[in-house]
Amino acid sequence: MLTLTSRRALLLGIPALVLAGGIVTAGAMMSSVPSDLDLALEKPTAAGLYKAAIAPQTNPITVGSMHAWTVTVLTPTGAPIKVAKIGINGGMPQHGHGLPTAPQVTKSLGGGRYLVEGMKFNMRGWWTLDLAIDGPKGPDTVTFNLVL
Amino acid sequence: MRRAAAILSSVLFGAGLLAAGLHAASAPAVRWTEEERAIIRSLALDALPALPADPSNRVADDPRAAELGRALFFDVRLSANGQVACASCHLPERQFQDDVPLARGVGMTTRRTMPIAGVAHSPFLFWDGRKDSVWAQALGPLESSVEHGGNRTQYAHLIAEQYRTAYEGVFGPLPRIDHLPPQAGPVTDPEAAGAWEAMPEADREAVNRVFANIGKAIAAFERMILPAPTRFDAYASALGSGNDAGILTPDEVAGLRLFIGKGECVNCHNGPLLTDNHFHNTGVPEARGLPEDLGRAAGAKIVREDPFNCLGKYSDAGEGDCSELRFMAADGHELLRAFKTPSLRGAAGRPPYMHAGQISTLADVVAHYSTAPAAPAGHSELRPLNLSETERRQLIAFLATLNPNTSEGRKSF
Numbered sequence: 001m002l003t004l005t006s007r008r009a010l011l012l013g014i015p016a017l018v019l020a021g022g023i024v025t026a027g028a029m030m031s032s033v034p035s036d037l038d039l040a041l042e043k044p045t046a047a048g049l050y051k052a053a054i055a056p057q058t059n060p061i062t063v064g065s066m067h068a069w070t071v072t073v074l075t076p077t078g079a080p081i082k083v084a085k086i087g088i089n090g091g092m093p094q095h096g097h098g099l100p101t102a103p104q105v106t107k108s109l110g111g112g113r114y115l116v117e118g119m120k121f122n123m124r125g126w127w128t129l130d131l132a133i134d135g136p137k138g139p140d141t142v143t144f145n146l147v148l
Numbered sequence: 149m150r151r152a153a154a155i156l157s158s159v160l161f162g163a164g165l166l167a168a169g170l171h172a173a174s175a176p177a178v179r180w181t182e183e184e185r186a187i188i189r190s191l192a193l194d195a196l197p198a199l200p201a202d203p204s205n206r207v208a209d210d211p212r213a214a215e216l217g218r219a220l221f222f223d224v225r226l227s228a229n230g231q232v233a234c235a236s237c238h239l240p241e242r243q244f245q246d247d248v249p250l251a252r253g254v255g256m257t258t259r260r261t262m263p264i265a266g267v268a269h270s271p272f273l274f275w276d277g278r279k280d281s282v283w284a285q286a287l288g289p290l291e292s293s294v295e296h297g298g299n300r301t302q303y304a305h306l307i308a309e310q311y312r313t314a315y316e317g318v319f320g321p322l323p324r325i326d327h328l329p330p331q332a333g334p335v336t337d338p339e340a341a342g343a344w345e346a347m348p349e350a351d352r353e354a355v356n357r358v359f360a361n362i363g364k365a366i367a368a369f370e371r372m373i374l375p376a377p378t379r380f381d382a383y384a385s386a387l388g389s390g391n392d393a394g395i396l397t398p399d400e401v402a403g404l405r406l407f408i409g410k411g412e413c414v415n416c417h418n419g420p421l422l423t424d425n426h427f428h429n430t431g432v433p434e435a436r437g438l439p440e441d442l443g444r445a446a447g448a449k450i451v452r453e454d455p456f457n458c459l460g461k462y463s464d465a466g467e468g469d470c471s472e473l474r475f476m477a478a479d480g481h482e483l484l485r486a487f488k489t490p491s492l493r494g495a496a497g498r499p500p501y502m503h504a505g506q507i508s509t510l511a512d513v514v515a516h517y518s519t520a521p522a523a524p525a526g527h528s529e530l531r532p533l534n535l536s537e538t539e540r541r542q543l544i545a546f547l548a549t550l551n552p553n554t555s556e557g558r559k560s561f
Contacts, residue, residue: 063418063419063424064418064419064424064425066471066472066475095415095529096527096529097428097482097529098477098480098482099477100424100426100477101472101475101476101477102475102476102477102478103475104475117471117474117475118471118474118475120475122416122418122424122425122426123415123416123418123424124187124414124415124418125415
């Protein structure tokens with residue numbers, strides 16, 4: 001079942017999200033993606049105030065389709081941050097453009113989880129997702145890398 | 149956790165296939181990596197998903213609405229001078245476009261006519277995306293002073309007099325409108341605009357409903373207009389079975405390789421319609437003699453305020469159905485002079501190019517993307533490609549494989 005999903009994604013040309021470092025090998029289209037890109041979807045924020053994780057609600061992600069993600073914000077020791085303002089930005093560093101949409105947190109799902117609606121990637125390649133988190137410990141940022 | 153494991157293992161499997169493709173590139177006719185094959189197949193017409201639902205138009209898939217819409221699409225009485233129909237610029241035998249730099253209705257517009265095939269897959273319409281549904285798009289030209297040049301009560305009267313039965317079969321009873329002025333609407337013509345202002349709100353509302361329904365019927369018709377298969381599609385389908393030899397010439401295959409590789413065309417011209425349905429500033433020169441065109445920077449603001457948008461009261465959608473509009477990027481420097489990526493299906497057969505027909509030939513378009521000139525305003529996303537003469541020729545050869553097959557191109561509407 002799992003492999004079927006992936007195989008179908010490849011056969012249809014619907015790129016699966018690459019989640020782990022070292023997997024982005026030398027495909028012709030991806031040759032310019034830095035090989036040492038940090039593809040972790042869970043990491044401490046820049047100043048270490050929080051731990052943040054992102055997860056798509058759709059798998060695999062289809063280029064060109066609107067979809068939602070969840071963002072989880074925790075303290076460094078793993079306790080949920082139940083109230084935080086989260087701004088979402090991002091883009092394609094190699095193309096010099098931002099996200100094609102203006103995604104927003106639309107709901108707190110509890111347990112430090114937040115629903116982000118309005119995500120879309122309109123092309124393959126290296127994307128960044130930048131979160132600006134303002135919670136009880138103050139503002140902090142975190143950047144995630146995604147390769148479609 | 150289970151989901152993470154699932155994603156990870158599917159990725160690992162994909163990576164394995166990718167690696168295998170890189171090393172076992174010994175296909176019978178042309179060497180493609182597995183990843184390249186996947187990209188090529190993702191561009192083929194058989195990868196086009198089913199028509200997306202349009203929750204904002206409850207009659208979008210009603211055949212009676214489509215029949216009414218077809219009649220309206222070709223009806224020149226929907227104009228100020230009795231000579232302009234949708235089909236006047238969207239010529240069915242010419243890919244529903246008109247071959248001229250600037251569309252001509254009752255006057256001269258400032259934009260190139262866009263083709264219609266596959267339009268229902270597009271979340272935003274027009275070069276600047278100032279409409280967010282096919283039905284809302286259809287309303288714009290009807291009351292533009294240089295396109296159809298008419299107004300809302302004129303069209304409502306026409307429906308009452310000429311299309312009452314068909315209309316009421318789809319939308320229910322027409323409101324009483326026989327007491328309303330023959331020419332009234334929120335248009336540039338001062339007399340019609342004045343008459344509209346003088347109408348009671350309830351009457352304006354009733355006419356607006358009829359007007360929106362005209363668009364919804366036309367949209368039901370336009371949704372059925374889909375791109376025809378091409379030689380490229382035959383090649384992409386055959387790639388899987390290994391029977392691809394001889395479908396494309398070596399030059400065309402080389403052009404395809406440039407298209408998905410060095411040329412980076414596929415970045416924006418992706419998916420089965422060869423468009424990302426987004427807006428990009430590619431440094432297209434200004435059109436001589438026309439006012440400054442801000443592109444998406446203006447279009448995003450217009451669609452947000454449009455009473456006929458997905459969130460408006462004439463839409464049949466719930467708020468949850470309008471994510472494209474709700475989460476639209478409406479601000480930022482990237483929107484300045486950004487224009488919609490056009491589908492490349494049939495593009496080689498319909499010069500001139502760009503949003504105001506500024507570039508006459510495909511060779512000049514390819515030259516533009518190769519040299520990547522600075523944008524007249526805002527910032528171009530392009531970087532120079534420095535394509536050789538041979539590469540340009542090959543790219544153009546490939547683009548011609550996206551022309552509809554002749555037999556399919558004659559399909560009548």
